[in-house]
Amino acid sequence: MRLALYGLLLAAGLTFVPGPSVANAQEATAPAQAAAAVSAEVIVLHATNDGSGIDPKIGKMAELGKPPFSSYNSYKLLDRSKMSIDKASPTKIKLPNDGVLMVSLKDVISPKKKDEQKRYVIGASIQKPGGNSFLPLLEVNAKAGETFFVAGQNHKGGILVIGIKVNP
Amino acid sequence: MTTKSMNGGARDPLAKRPPTDLELMLYADGELEGERLREVKLAIEKDATLRSKLTALRLASEIVRDDALATEVDLTDGIMARIAATPDTAERDPRDAAPRPKAQEERPPAKVEPLLRPGVGKVAAKGGASNDNARGIFALTAVAVAAAAAMMIWGRMDSAPTRPQNAPVAVAPTTPETAPAPAPVPPAAAPAQESETDVGVEVAAVDFGSRIGTIFYVPTEAAPSNHTTTVVWLADDPAGGEQ
Numbered sequence: 001m002r003l004a005l006y007g008l009l010l011a012a013g014l015t016f017v018p019g020p021s022v023a024n025a026q027e028a029t030a031p032a033q034a035a036a037a038v039s040a041e042v043i044v045l046h047a048t049n050d051g052s053g054i055d056p057k058i059g060k061m062a063e064l065g066k067p068p069f070s071s072y073n074s075y076k077l078l079d080r081s082k083m084s085i086d087k088a089s090p091t092k093i094k095l096p097n098d099g100v101l102m103v104s105l106k107d108v109i110s111p112k113k114k115d116e117q118k119r120y121v122i123g124a125s126i127q128k129p130g131g132n133s134f135l136p137l138l139e140v141n142a143k144a145g146e147t148f149f150v151a152g153q154n155h156k157g158g159i160l161v162i163g164i165k166v167n168p
Numbered sequence: 169m170t171t172k173s174m175n176g177g178a179r180d181p182l183a184k185r186p187p188t189d190l191e192l193m194l195y196a197d198g199e200l201e202g203e204r205l206r207e208v209k210l211a212i213e214k215d216a217t218l219r220s221k222l223t224a225l226r227l228a229s230e231i232v233r234d235d236a237l238a239t240e241v242d243l244t245d246g247i248m249a250r251i252a253a254t255p256d257t258a259e260r261d262p263r264d265a266a267p268r269p270k271a272q273e274e275r276p277p278a279k280v281e282p283l284l285r286p287g288v289g290k291v292a293a294k295g296g297a298s299n300d301n302a303r304g305i306f307a308l309t310a311v312a313v314a315a316a317a318a319m320m321i322w323g324r325m326d327s328a329p330t331r332p333q334n335a336p337v338a339v340a341p342t343t344p345e346t347a348p349a350p351a352p353v354p355p356a357a358a359p360a361q362e363s364e365t366d367v368g369v370e371v372a373a374v375d376f377g378s379r380i381g382t383i384f385y386v387p388t389e390a391a392p393s394n395h396t397t398t399v400v401w402l403a404d405d406p407a408g409g410e411q
Contacts, residue, residue, distance in 0.1 A: 063386045063397050121372060137375035138400055148369040152381075152402035159404070
């Protein structure tokens with residue numbers, strides 16, 4: 001009788017413990033399913049030293065006046081596009097130099113604290129015309145609204161500067 | 169087993185036999201039945217010795233019954249008390265003769281008290297056992313709660329992201345001065361300002377391939393916030409000047 005009582009108590013104690021693997025799987029999959037696709041924005045700038053200054057279409061972007069961007073004195077907006085990126089397959093964007101930028105959503109990380117935003121793991125790679133890889137792999141962890149840049153491809157006397165941002 | 173008499177009637181050989189002590193006890197306890205009861209009853213009426221035996225048996229039975237109901241005899245406590253009171257005459261080991269500490273010598277002799285109080289012995293014993301049982305349940309509950317807490321902590325540890333948030337950023341060999349890139353070389357003052365800044369976008373993984381690349385964290389307009397913009401800057405010419 002006593003043994004039965006002990007067993008019952010132990011079983012009750014263990015029943016209230018959430019199974020770690022199941023609970024974690026639920027926590028991890030729920031936000032990922034909720035954000036299976038996110039909206040992103042890609043801007044393509046042409047950096048030169050032709051003295052034309054910064055294109056007003058670019059908007060307010062203080063970084064362009066600071067190193068390493070300040071090594072070029074002129075920036076022109078070549079393209080601005082919005083797209084949806086998801087985990088299923090990378091989104092391809094054709095670049096002005098006929099290269100291809102591929103952007104994909106790798107993961108969505110739930111915030112640890114209430115006042116924090118969720119973070120998105122974004123994958124990017126660039127292929128040059130002819131199939132050579134300019135940037136084989138870049139994986140970043142960004143909050144919505146934060147822009148990161150990939151720069152350096154030669155293009156018409158300057159370089160291409162690509163900005164990628166996850167829209168809120 | 170029966171034998172037949174000359175006139176053909178059945179006759180029990182025990183009919184003439186005087187009752188034994190066992191039969192007298194059975195009679196006294198009212199457990200004798202049938203023909204033998206009647207015969208023993210007749211024998212007792214005729215024999216004064218049997219009557220006195222029967223009276224003695226009944227008296228002894230009453231005494232035993234009354235004593236059993238009145239008190240419970242606790243032989244253990246009595247024996248222990250007698251052992252404690254008896255001087256120890258057993259042969260001792262010579263080492264026991266060593267002088268004992270004073271405090272031990274002055275200690276009063278152990279007092280043996282019965283654990284069971286007369287009349288309420290059973291109840292007291294039951295109360296103690298019940299208390300022990302409750303203690304055991306509390307202890308087991310505490311163990312179960314501790315195990316639950318440990319498993320919960322373990323579960324939380326397991327749910328932490330496998331890749332550390334502040335993992336060191338992989339930076340490819342950064343020697344812009346030696347790079348044969350035709351593009352203007354970015355100034356070396358800005359690279360990799362990782363410390364004490366709020367890195368907006370964290371680079372989790374990067375593969376520059378055969379090119380030379382650098383990761384910059386450029387301060388944004390709001391300088392007091394220490395927020396930075398992440399820039400991955402590559403030289404378009406592969407390292408070594410290969411095309």
